[in-house]
Amino acid sequence: MSDSWGGTLLNISEYHRLPAERFFSEKELLPDPSTLSTVPETVLQGSGRYRKRRELTGYCTKATFDTLETDYYSGTAKDLQCDDGFSMSAIIEKFTSASRKLGSGEIADLVFFTLTFIEAGGET
Amino acid sequence: MRPIPSSIRTLLKNKIMLGANGPTQQVILLDKPVGEGLTNAVPAKRIWLSREEDAIAQRCTIEFDNVNPVDHKDPGYYMPYRTNEFTGHIQNEWHFQLIPSKRISVQLGYGSELVDVFLGSIDDVIFNAEPGGYSVTLDCRDLGSILVDDMMIGDDPDEPYWVAFADMDVSNIVKTALLAKGWTSENVTVDLSGLILDIDFERQTVADLIDWAIDVTGYQFYIDENGKAFFVEATDKNPRSSDETFVCTQGEEISLGHWPIVLDSQEVRSAPSGGGTLFTKDTDYTINFSTGKLVPIVGGGIASSSTIYVSYVYAAWVFRHGEDIFRLPYTLSRRNQYGKIVVEGDGESATWEAPSPAWDTRTTSPNRVMFVSKPEATEISECQEIADKMGLDMLRRYGTVEFAAVAVPWLQVGDCIQVIEYSSTVSEIYRIVSVEFEYSPGNAVMTIRAYHFGYSAI
Numbered sequence: 001m002s003d004s005w006g007g008t009l010l011n012i013s014e015y016h017r018l019p020a021e022r023f024f025s026e027k028e029l030l031p032d033p034s035t036l037s038t039v040p041e042t043v044l045q046g047s048g049r050y051r052k053r054r055e056l057t058g059y060c061t062k063a064t065f066d067t068l069e070t071d072y073y074s075g076t077a078k079d080l081q082c083d084d085g086f087s088m089s090a091i092i093e094k095f096t097s098a099s100r101k102l103g104s105g106e107i108a109d110l111v112f113f114t115l116t117f118i119e120a121g122g123e124t
Numbered sequence: 125m126r127p128i129p130s131s132i133r134t135l136l137k138n139k140i141m142l143g144a145n146g147p148t149q150q151v152i153l154l155d156k157p158v159g160e161g162l163t164n165a166v167p168a169k170r171i172w173l174s175r176e177e178d179a180i181a182q183r184c185t186i187e188f189d190n191v192n193p194v195d196h197k198d199p200g201y202y203m204p205y206r207t208n209e210f211t212g213h214i215q216n217e218w219h220f221q222l223i224p225s226k227r228i229s230v231q232l233g234y235g236s237e238l239v240d241v242f243l244g245s246i247d248d249v250i251f252n253a254e255p256g257g258y259s260v261t262l263d264c265r266d267l268g269s270i271l272v273d274d275m276m277i278g279d280d281p282d283e284p285y286w287v288a289f290a291d292m293d294v295s296n297i298v299k300t301a302l303l304a305k306g307w308t309s310e311n312v313t314v315d316l317s318g319l320i321l322d323i324d325f326e327r328q329t330v331a332d333l334i335d336w337a338i339d340v341t342g343y344q345f346y347i348d349e350n351g352k353a354f355f356v357e358a359t360d361k362n363p364r365s366s367d368e369t370f371v372c373t374q375g376e377e378i379s380l381g382h383w384p385i386v387l388d389s390q391e392v393r394s395a396p397s398g399g400g401t402l403f404t405k406d407t408d409y410t411i412n413f414s415t416g417k418l419v420p421i422v423g424g425g426i427a428s429s430s431t432i433y434v435s436y437v438y439a440a441w442v443f444r445h446g447e448d449i450f451r452l453p454y455t456l457s458r459r460n461q462y463g464k465i466v467v468e469g470d471g472e473s474a475t476w477e478a479p480s481p482a483w484d485t486r487t488t489s490p491n492r493v494m495f496v497s498k499p500e501a502t503e504i505s506e507c508q509e510i511a512d513k514m515g516l517d518m519l520r521r522y523g524t525v526e527f528a529a530v531a532v533p534w535l536q537v538g539d540c541i542q543v544i545e546y547s548s549t550v551s552e553i554y555r556i557v558s559v560e561f562e563y564s565p566g567n568a569v570m571t572i573r574a575y576h577f578g579y580s581a582i
Binding site: 022023024025027028029030031032033034035039040041042043044045046047048075091120121 | 139140141142143144145146147148194196197235444445446447448449450451452530545546547564565566567568569
């Protein structure tokens with residue numbers, strides 16, 4: 001299985017898959033002096049989660065990158081497929097880096113990028 | 125007081141309310157059609173709810189994002205005036221829905237355990253557009269808003285704002301006014317006051333009428349979380365367990381249904397409903413107020429195999445340091461403390477005098493006098509009873525707590541609670557006079573204002 005964005009293949013060299021953050025808070029309680037060192041004097045609360053994110057580092061052709069950029073500005077949702085079997089309907093949240101290398105031939109047509117996808121709807 | 129599920133008691137005291145046991149909320153727009161693909165659930169992000177003892181109408185504010193939940197590029201999804209004529213917009217199921225006067229219900233809780241906390245209607249809708257996002261804020265009041273806002277309407281078309289009640293019990297006057305505003309008979313509970321009056325009102329609201337009725341009877345009025353109205357004798361003994369029945373054996377322990385118990389609030393009798401013999405603590409039985417255990421004393425007046433009926437006031441919830449209190453200001457105030465209360469009735473009067481110095485050495489000037497007019501009191505004993513009750517109520521409000529704690533949406537204004545905090549040495553029973561909830565998926569906090577009600581063992 002390979003990595004793709006809306007059916008377009010991406011050449012991915014690094015893949016960060018931190019779980020989505022949960023709604024979560026830790027609140028300080030007025031302490032019970034008899035249990036100060038034995039039990040936590042806080043309350044944990046939270047239900048639900050934020051959206052899933054996937055950060056991908058890799059490269060693609062300039063033409064493919066133009067498509068990514070267009071999708072980014074328009075907020076278009078497409079299916080993101082990752083080679084570990086994960087998939088979700090996603091939009092591009094941000095580009096952390098995007099660079100072209102000096103040179104000639106094939107390398108001159110490549111864009112090296114790091115970008116973050118964010119969950120658009122439910123998992124597909 | 126509403127029963128609190130035992131699973132909720134365990135969950136909240138374990139201090140972890142996460143995931144499937146996290147704070148949950150449900151807001152329903154009651155007038156909106158539902159059906160296939162349609163919902164009347166408002167996607168609330170934050171809810172603020174306030175209930176106060178003295179307010180006829182209670183408030184709730186609900187905030188959520190004004191964006192299509194399945195398309196982030198579709199802002200303004202909940203606008204009521206959205207039409208296909210505005211380029212880029214498509215009229216949807218929320219057309220003409222989020223409009224002032226539409227009815228709203230709110231439930232709060234944890235996981236799947238939810239409880240009704242509000243039934244009312246929208247006063248204001250604010251659609252807020254900022255570069256960072258779009259949101260909706262609904263400002264709502266409960267059904268008491270009808271009583272505050274609407275004039276009473278009489279039968280005479282020439283004088284529509286003149287309403288007369290002839291030879292009616294004051295409580296039935298209140299009930300009649302509520303029925304005229306749309307309450308059904310089964311949703312109105314009144315205690316008859318015994319006070320029969322002829323009275324008329326002109327250009328007055330039902331809230332004005334209720335204020336008058338409270339003044340002449342001393343009763344309390346409130347609308348509960350389900351919209352039911354109550355005009356009943358004022359009591360601060362909530363929650364109260366009445367006539368718990370036990371067949372007992374001398375020397376054997378009995379477990380009462382609830383605890384902690386307000387110190388010396390118990391009545392142990394040989395017959396129900398305040399009848400029979402009233403047994404005496406430490407002569408006929410012993411009682412542990414903190415654990416709710418009662419033991420008939422061997423050789424005492426409660427014979428083995430006899431039935432006893434036990435009534436008492438208990439704390440609906442125990443808030444305790446290290447378990448569920450976030451902060452606790454404890455206030456001792458003389459601002460509303462008088463040296464004398466003089467009740468002037470119809471030709472009679474009576475005076476209550478504050479103890480000075482009081483038990484904690486504070487003093488109150490005897491020349492700080494509150495005069496109260498109660499023309500309905502015709503006997504000196506009635507005047508004295510009113511003065512004594514007002515005096516006791518005033519003394520109790522000398523010590524107040526206003527504390528933030530883990531939200532327990534089942535608690536209501538009027539409930540007694542126990543509060544235990546180390547630094548202030550607070551450990552007594554308090555009575556809730558106002559409660560505010562702040563609710564979101566990651567946050568469930570309540571702020572309670574309560575006054576000292578009585579003592580309890582810890």
